[in-house]
Amino acid sequence: MATYDLNDSRKPLDPVQLHHVVRQFGQQRVIDNLDLSLAAGEFVALLGASGSGKTTLLRSLAGLDSIDVGHLRVPRARAAVFQEPRLMPWKRAWKNVVLGLHLDNAKGRAIEALTEVGLAHRVNAYPATLSGGEAQRVALARALVREPELLLLDEPFAALDALTRIRMHELIIQLWRKHNPAVLLVTHDVDEAILLADRVIVLAEGKIAQQVHINLPRARHGGQAGFQAIRAQLLALLGVEPHAQAAPQQAQAAHG
Amino acid sequence: MSAPPRSGGYLVVDKSSILPGSKPLRRWRAPAFLVRIASPLVLLLFWQLASQLGWLPSSIIAGPVQIGGTLWDMIASGELARHMLISLQRAVLGLLIGVAIGLSAALVSGLSKGGEIVLDSPMQMLRTIPSLALVPLFILWFGIGEFTKVALIVLGTTFPVYLNVFAGIRSIDPKLIEAGNTLGLSRGELIWHVILPGALPSFFVGLRYALGISWLALVFVEQINTTSGIGYLASDARDFMRTDVIVICLLIYSVLGLLIDGLIRTLERFALAWRPSFVRN
Numbered sequence: 001m002a003t004y005d006l007n008d009s010r011k012p013l014d015p016v017q018l019h020h021v022v023r024q025f026g027q028q029r030v031i032d033n034l035d036l037s038l039a040a041g042e043f044v045a046l047l048g049a050s051g052s053g054k055t056t057l058l059r060s061l062a063g064l065d066s067i068d069v070g071h072l073r074v075p076r077a078r079a080a081v082f083q084e085p086r087l088m089p090w091k092r093a094w095k096n097v098v099l100g101l102h103l104d105n106a107k108g109r110a111i112e113a114l115t116e117v118g119l120a121h122r123v124n125a126y127p128a129t130l131s132g133g134e135a136q137r138v139a140l141a142r143a144l145v146r147e148p149e150l151l152l153l154d155e156p157f158a159a160l161d162a163l164t165r166i167r168m169h170e171l172i173i174q175l176w177r178k179h180n181p182a183v184l185l186v187t188h189d190v191d192e193a194i195l196l197a198d199r200v201i202v203l204a205e206g207k208i209a210q211q212v213h214i215n216l217p218r219a220r221h222g223g224q225a226g227f228q229a230i231r232a233q234l235l236a237l238l239g240v241e242p243h244a245q246a247a248p249q250q251a252q253a254a255h256g
Numbered sequence: 257m258s259a260p261p262r263s264g265g266y267l268v269v270d271k272s273s274i275l276p277g278s279k280p281l282r283r284w285r286a287p288a289f290l291v292r293i294a295s296p297l298v299l300l301l302f303w304q305l306a307s308q309l310g311w312l313p314s315s316i317i318a319g320p321v322q323i324g325g326t327l328w329d330m331i332a333s334g335e336l337a338r339h340m341l342i343s344l345q346r347a348v349l350g351l352l353i354g355v356a357i358g359l360s361a362a363l364v365s366g367l368s369k370g371g372e373i374v375l376d377s378p379m380q381m382l383r384t385i386p387s388l389a390l391v392p393l394f395i396l397w398f399g400i401g402e403f404t405k406v407a408l409i410v411l412g413t414t415f416p417v418y419l420n421v422f423a424g425i426r427s428i429d430p431k432l433i434e435a436g437n438t439l440g441l442s443r444g445e446l447i448w449h450v451i452l453p454g455a456l457p458s459f460f461v462g463l464r465y466a467l468g469i470s471w472l473a474l475v476f477v478e479q480i481n482t483t484s485g486i487g488y489l490a491s492d493a494r495d496f497m498r499t500d501v502i503v504i505c506l507l508i509y510s511v512l513g514l515l516i517d518g519l520i521r522t523l524e525r526f527a528l529a530w531r532p533s534f535v536r537n
Contacts, residue, residue, distance in 0.1 A: 062438050079438070086435035090453040090530040099449060100439040128532040142439070 014039050015149050015182055016061065021070035023056055023206075030056045031067070032206035040149070041180040045187055045197035049238060053206040054186045055154060061184065062152050079143035080152040083159055085135035087127040087142075094123045097142045113145040114138070116178075117171060133164035137171070144179055151181040155188065169195055173218070190234050194227060195220050202237045210237050318500035326500040327507075340508060343474060343486040346402075347512075350409025351470045355463065357410065358417030366425030366455070367447060379418055387412040387469075388476055395480075405477040412473045416465035424458025425451055457531070460524050467520065471513055 016038035023031040030053045038044055048054045059065040060072065062080045087096045094110035103109055111123055117137040127135055136156060143151060153172075157165045173196065176183055187193050193200045194214055201211045212234065216224055222231075235241070300320050306312040307319025314322065330336040361379060364371035387408055398404045428451060436450045478487020486505050493501035 064434055064437065082431070082435075084431060086431050088432060088435075088450060088453070090456070090528075091449070092530075100436070100441045100445060126530045128530065146439075 015073075015075045016184070017071070017073040019071040021060070021067050021072055023053075023060060023065070023067050029206050031060070034070075034207060036201070036208065038150070038182045038184060040182055043176060043183045043185070043196060043198045045185045045193035045200045046203055047187065047190065047193050047200060047234060047238060048203035048209075052203045054203050057203070058152050058154050058184060058186050061150070075149035077146065077148050078150040078152060079146045079148040080154065081136070081139045081143050081156045083155045085127070085132075085139040087130075087135055087138055089127050091127075092123070093119065093125050093127070093130070093138050096127065096138055097145050099142070101146070109145060110141075113141040116144070116175065117141045133160055133168065136160065136168065140172070140175065144175060147179065148181045151176075151183045153183065153185040153187075155186055157192065158188065165192075172196065190231055190238070191222060193234070194230055195222075200230075200234060202234065314499060315497055316499065318498075318503065323500045323503050326498075327504050330501075330504065336504075336508070339484055339486050339489050340512070342484045343478065343508075344512060346405055346478070346485065347409065347470050347474050347516075350406045350473070351413050351466060353406070354410040354413030354470070355417050355466060358414040358462065358466070359421055359459070361414075362418045362421035362425065366422045367451070376422070379415070383415040383419065387473060391476075391480070400481045405482075408477050409470045409473045412469040413466035416469060417459070417462040420458045420462030420465070421455055424455035427458075428454040457528060460520065460528070463520055464517070467513075467516055471509065475509065 014037040016036070018034055018036045021031055021034045021036075022029060030051075032053075034053075034057070036057075046054050046057065056065060058080075060067050061074050062078065063074075087093075088099065091099065093114060094107055097110040097113050098106040101109075111120065114120055114123055117140050119134060119137055119141065122130065122134060122138075125134075127138070130138065136159075139156070157168050160168060169192065183197075185193070185196060194216070197214055199211055199213050202209045212230060214230060216226055216230075220227065222228070303312070304320050307314070307317075307322070312319070318326075327336075361375055365375040365379070366372070390411065391404075391408065394404045394407060398407065432450055432454065433446065436446045441449060474485075475487055478485040479491045482488040482491075486508050490502050490505040493499075493505070
């Protein structure tokens with residue numbers, strides 16, 4: 001079920017590698033001597049309370065923030081999806097997807113990518129006409145059309161309604177299997193982390209407090225044997241003590 | 257429909273099953289446009305009546321029929337078209353140059369810190385001077401020819417464009433800039449795909465202001481020592497107490513203003529088609 005791996009062996013081929021990384025704002029160390037590596041095609045979820053350094057870490061990996069000390073290696077082919085879709089409102093969906101790419105058959109590639117996320121019918125739509133879930137799928141298509149080796153997801157489902165979120169979980173797994181990038185998902189949602197990730201990292205005060213390998217077979221759901229045990233363990237690490245008898249009843253989270 | 261009966265602790269609404277509005281008898285109704293123009297027409301009628309009865313002497317204001325006749329004469333002789341064209345030329349030329357200067361300055365100071373340091377404070381200082389207050393100085397420098405007239409329009413239109421475009425560039429959602437950076441856009445691509453389209457709505461706001469100001473400046477400059485243009489017609493008419501011509505000049509100003517506003521509106525509809533207000537229509 002759950003295995004603990006504090007000294008994971010670093011293979012030289014790991015596309016993402018951080019050694020002794022420090023990032024501080026003024027006197028406050030947001031990332032404190034962090035070691036982390038992601039294997040190719042690995043799906044890692046990053047959990048942590050607000051201010052634990054999750055977002056700062058993701059921003060450094062996305063190239064939006066620098067580090068103060070340490071060694072950071074990250075593939076150039078990387079893409080990010082944020083909580084807000086961040087689409088250019090003045091560009092139609094397909095133009096947003098291929099923005100910044102210099103392709104011969106840009107529209108064809110964009111249509112392909114939009115079809116993959118189930119939006120073949122919204123190719124020419126302006127972002128203002130898309131629903132929250134649709135806009136987020138365009139953002140996902142925009143990330144995947146770049147064939148990233150590393151896909152960074154910063155709470156991409158947090159602003160979506162519960163039903164849309166379940167569908168997005170299915171979609172992200174399906175796309176991850178097809179394109180097989182390494183994924184780093186920052187989330188507040190423990191269930192989401194267990195449903196999606198190979199490995200869940202709990203960050204506290206800029207350090208890895210604990211990491212848990214999730215060996216549950218896919219497709220996962222909340223009622224799976226072992227799911228609730230991992231959930232309780234992660235919640236405890238995050239400072240939430242669930243009621244002992246409440247845990248088995250929480251089988252509502254499920255996805256394919 | 258019956259009054260809701262009181263029964264126990266409930267409020268009951270019991271409406272008859274016949275929908276209201278399906279009455280067979282319908283009275284004739286005037287079309288909407290007729291209703292709309294009715295009151296202006298009545299006003300015009302009163303005006304004409306007052307002129308004809310001598311309550312409103314033509315030295316105060318001419319009657320509608322007289323104005324119409326003069327308008328027709330001026331159109332037929334080509335006099336009106338000639339003056340209108342010259343006024344339009346001045347306005348458009350001044351507007352074009354003013355917008356070009358304002359836009360370039362806003363791009364320089366909006367897109368670079370250095371540009372802002374060099375350009376922004378002088379622009380902010382200059383904009384507080386009412387452009388028409390510079391007329392004496394401009395006449396001393398450039399004489400009273402065409403140059404001064406256009407230069408005053410340029411001066412008046414530069415600042416609204418500058419201020420709005422500068423603010424538009426600076427108020428673009430930083431998250432979109434960040435998205436552009438994560439997508440690997442070069443600086444040029446970022447400006448072209450993100451910053452300029454993002455500042456476009458503000459540019460149109462500035463353009464509208466500039467338009468209003470150019471019209472105001474036009475009225476003013478055409479009344480100082482000119483021999484052509486709508487403003488000249490008006491000041492000439494004043495000397496001969498031709499109130500009909502003065503009214504015609506006012507009409508022309510408003511029609512030209514409406515035309516250019518309509519043009520900008522069309523441009524906006526085309527260029528800002530992505531905005532939610534346009535998208536939903």
